[in-house]
Amino acid sequence: MRSGGGAFWAGRRVVLMTWRDTGNPEGGGAEVYLEQVAHGLVELGAEVTCFTATYDGAPADELVDGVRYVRRGGKLSVYLWGMLLLLTGRLGRPDVVVDVQNGLPFFTRLVTRRPVVVLVHHVHREQWPVVYPGAKGRVGWWIESRLAPRLYRACQYVAVSRATRAELNRYRVSPDRIAVVHNGTDLGIDAHPSKTSHPSICVVGRLVPHKRVEHAIDAAVRLREEFDGLRLTIVGSGWWEDELKAHAAERGAGDTVEFLGHVDDQTKLAVYERSWVLAVPSLKEGWGLVITEAGRCSTPSVAYRAAGGTTESIVDGVSGLLVEDQAEFDDRLREVLADEVLRKQLGEGAYWHAAAHTWDQSRLNFAAVLKAAVCGERVAVSD
Numbered sequence: 236m237r238s239g240g241g242a243f244w245a246g247r248r249v250v251l252m253t254w255r256d257t258g259n260p261e262g263g264g265a266e267v268y269l270e271q272v273a274h275g276l277v278e279l280g281a282e283v284t285c286f287t288a289t290y291d292g293a294p295a296d297e298l299v300d301g302v303r304y305v306r307r308g309g310k311l312s313v314y315l316w317g318m319l320l321l322l323t324g325r326l327g328r329p330d331v332v333v334d335v336q337n338g339l340p341f342f343t344r345l346v347t348r349r350p351v352v353v354l355v356h357h358v359h360r361e362q363w364p365v366v367y368p369g370a371k372g373r374v375g376w377w378i379e380s381r382l383a384p385r386l387y388r389a390c391q392y393v394a395v396s397r398a399t400r401a402e403l404n405r406y407r408v409s410p411d412r413i414a415v416v417h418n419g420t421d422l423g424i425d426a427h428p429s430k431t432s433h434p435s436i437c438v439v440g441r442l443v444p445h446k447r448v449e450h451a452i453d454a455a456v457r458l459r460e461e462f463d464g465l466r467l468t469i470v471g472s473g474w475w476e477d478e479l480k481a482h483a484a485e486r487g488a489g490d491t492v493e494f495l496g497h498v499d500d501q502t503k504l505a506v507y508e509r510s511w512v513l514a515v516p517s518l519k520e521g522w523g524l525v526i527t528e529a530g531r532c533s534t535p536s537v538a539y540r541a542a543g544g545t546t547e548s549i550v551d552g553v554s555g556l557l558v559e560d561q562a563e564f565d566d567r568l569r570e571v572l573a574d575e576v577l578r579k580q581l582g583e584g585a586y587w588h589a590a591a592h593t594w595d596q597s598r599l600n601f602a603a604v605l606k607a608a609v610c611g612e613r614v615a616v617s618d
Contacts, residue, residue, distance in 0.1 A: 253285065539559075
């Protein structure tokens with residue numbers, strides 16, 4: 236892909252519209268991705284404003300590492316606030332707007348004539364009925380699959396994986412408008428893998444229903460009879476946390492399962508370093524940033540093939556294992572835990588696969604897509 240164009244970006248204004256930032260307790264890989272994009276644009280000389288929802292302890296206006304953060308509204312009202320502030324110029328007069336469509340878009344096409352680039356991590360067809368059963372979910376899916384493609388029919392899209400790009404194609408987003416910019420990984424990470432003496436599994440991410448952490452809990456309870464001292468460490472927080480703890484109690488998990496909650500980066504790194512395998516039971520992943528994060532610590536992953544982006548963040552049989560159903564999920568975890576040679580081979584493969592994806596390249600590729608949008612061009616390439 237072409238260079239992001241440092242001289243081009245000097246003094247230009249970019250507005251990023253997203254429902255969460257990395258400081259939000261429910262933030263995840265999507266928020267890390269956007270933060271990396273923002274920092275890359277700042278380094279190129281752009282003036283970057285990130286609009287997002289507020290949360291406890293977060294300033295309404297803040298400057299962090301050169302990025303201006305404006306926070307207003309809650310889970311749904313953030314969209315109305317975003318449209319209002321963009322329309323009235325309170326987010327500045329941008330040269331380009333990035334509309335992060337996490338299920339719902341920000342409807343920026345209705346309130347600005349500036350170029351809009353739509354960032355999609357994955358399509359939420361399977362998630363709407365899980366998170367919002369009934370009419371709400373049906374309306375949400377109609378907006379995502381019907382209204383949004385029509386509203387943004389002239390806009391450039393960015394997908395984080397070829398799997399997401401293929402899904403967007405099915406919902407009338409033409410392939411000549413979709414660029415693929417993968418997630419990266421931090422090559423400067425100071426990882427010192429030191430695996431536990433006892434069998435260990437970790438799950439890292441937001442604790443919400445579609446992440447299906449119950450599958451990992453059930454697997455750990457079943458496998459502990461075969462692996463003495465087996466421990467499952469769950470890192471992350473979310474509104475489904477109490478239900479997961481209740482599920483673990485109902486299954487009699489006891490001290491087999493440990494919930495660490497929302498932790499700092501160093502604690503998360505330590506969990507990756509000491510775990511034998513990362514379990515990724517998620518229903519859907521645009522990429523699965525936790526997979527490459529774990530890979531940098533030589534920790535392989537087991538994930539569902541149908542999640543989509545996992546087919547790119549994992550090289551099946553090389554950096555981890557992909558499965559079709561819950562029974563196979565348990566079987567492949569068993570296989571990794573039982574076979575030290577396989578585990579080390581997959582760990583090495585995970586390390587090198589993660590190393591092939593850098594944030595530096597992701598930043599430059601994303602900037603190149605935005606530059607093309609400002610210049611009235613389209614980009615339809617993979618990174």
